[in-house]
Amino acid sequence: MDREQHSGGTRGTELGRYLRARRTQVTPEEAGLTAGVGLRRTPGLRREELATLAGISIDYYARLERGKETRPSPSVIDSLARALRLEEDEHDHLRSLAALAARTAPEPPAPPSRTVRxxxxxxxxxxxxxxxxxxxxxxxxxxxxxxxxxxxxxxxxxxxxxxxxxxxxxxxxxxxxxxxxxxxxxxxxxxxxxxxxxxxxxxxxxxxxxxxxxxxxxxxxxxxxxxxxxxxxxxxxxxxxxxxxxxxxxxxxxxxxxxxxxxxxxxxxxxxxxxxxxxxxxxxxxGAPGAPQRTDDTAMDITKKK
Known part of the structure; x- marks a missing residue:
């Protein structure tokens, strides 16, 4: 994890990080744009190209990527998902990140359990x-x-x-x-x-x-x-x-x-x-049926009843 992920802006910057990562993987041709001439410094779509495709202002999109804007509407998220050609799992993840960024305070997660019932x-x-x-x-x-x-x-x-x-x-x-x-x-x-x-x-x-x-x-x-x-x-x-x-x-x-x-x-x-x-x-x-298998600090407490 990099330093930015541990900063106070984690929730907003994670949304921006995801948008930026997916933007670099969509070519202008895939998005129906003309690539133009000359060398492109940015792989994939530029910010202004994605903003235009999604029907939002370039300034607003830039704020999303930088973690400055943390409350995009569902329609904006759906428009970005279409422009980025996201599949269902990726679209759902974008919605989750947007919901997380919009929270006024992070909810402390419960420590994950390692106990199997x-x-x-x-x-x-x-x-x-x-x-x-x-x-x-x-x-x-x-x-x-x-x-x-x-x-x-x-x-x-x-x-x-x-x-x-x-x-x-x-x-x-x-x-x-x-x-x-x-x-x-x-x-x-x-x-x-x-x-x-x-x-x-x-x-x-x-x-x-x-x-x-x-x-x-x-x-x-x-x-x-x-x-x-x-x-x-x-x-x-x-x-x-x-x-x-x-x-x-x-x-x-x-x-x-x-x-x-x-x-x-x-x-x-x-x-x-x-x-x-x-x-x-x-x-x-x-091993023979019913033999205990050690999978954690203690062996599985299972033996075959005779």
């Missing part, structure tokens, strides 16, 4: 052989069934408190080989963290992780500057797993009610397919 742990165990894990809002792996931990090859070798999806994707040597679409995975990870930074930029759990990744990963630093905020809660991933070979699994991410920021991510495959067989082998390789 016993009932959720039982659900994880009952889902075997389908890999599943619970992650925090910043991607910390808080609990997992055996396959859910083993699926991310090499993650279990790290101390429990270091197990984080973003840290794994960018810093673990096995991650690039594990994911068939590693580039897509890291883009999604950065987008999720960027969305969180827009609404809670000073959160200690976020600033610590982002600071570490900015320092250690050039790929993360480059993507962080783009300010993409697209999110994905379901889909399909292909893994090249060192223990069970290739497997393509569907996945679904579910928000856990009662514990803000916690999500369960579960993977699945059609029974009778090679992917399902590989998923079963992965579960068997991880």
């Amino acid at each position: 016993p009932g959720v742990k039982l659900l994880l165990e009952s889902m075997r052989p389908h890999p599943a894990h619970v992650v925090s809002r910043t991607g910390d792996v808080l609990a997992a069934n055996p396959g859910g931990l083993r699926l991310l090859a090499g993650l279990e070798d790290w101390p429990a408190k270091q197990r984080n999806i973003g840290r794994y994707l960018f810093l673990h040597p096995a991650a690039r080989e594990l994911f068939d679409d590693w580039l897509g995975q890291i883009r999604g990870c950065v987008a999720r963290l960027r969305a969180l930074a827009g609404t809670d930029p000073d959160a200690p759990d976020l600033t610590q992780l982002v600071g570490e990744l900015l320092l250690k990963s050039p790929e993360f630093a480059r993507m962080w500057e783009r300010y993409d905020v697209r999110g994905h809660s379901y889909g399909r991933k292909t893994f090249h797993h060192p223990e069970v070979g290739d497997l393509a699994l569907g996945y679904q991410s579910l928000e856990l009610e009662g514990t803000p920021g916690h999500r369960m991510v579960a993977y699945y495959a059609e029974p009778g397919t090679p992917d399902h067989d590989a998923m079963i082998l992965l579960d068997l390789a991880a």
Whole structure:
């Protein structure tokens, strides 16, 4: 996080930072403008071009980018979203930043919980052989069934408190080989963290992780500057797993009610397919059914009843 993000104008400047980042990614041609002749000092659209496309004054738009204007109307936000060619997730994020900037005083967030309820742990165990894990809002792996931990090859070798999806994707040597679409995975990870930074930029759990990744990963630093905020809660991933070979699994991410920021991510495959067989082998390789898996400071308190 840079110094500006920790200043008193965080809420307004975050809105401006997002507008500026998205403006640089829209070319005049994409916006229906003539690029003109000569070298452009600014990549993408100029401020005056975006203001014209959105139907607002150049001075007003400049104040938005600088964090001086913090109460844009919904119609202005929608006009800017159209001019910037934002997709639905990006448009929603722009609305959230505008609402945050308009608040007269920031609301102190509650410290994020790392405690996974016993009932959720039982659900994880009952889902075997389908890999599943619970992650925090910043991607910390808080609990997992055996396959859910083993699926991310090499993650279990790290101390429990270091197990984080973003840290794994960018810093673990096995991650690039594990994911068939590693580039897509890291883009999604950065987008999720960027969305969180827009609404809670000073959160200690976020600033610590982002600071570490900015320092250690050039790929993360480059993507962080783009300010993409697209999110994905379901889909399909292909893994090249060192223990069970290739497997393509569907996945679904579910928000856990009662514990803000916690999500369960579960993977699945059609029974009778090679992917399902590989998923079963992965579960068997991880240990006998009901064996406790250490995913935090204490082991999961689950044993199979005989």
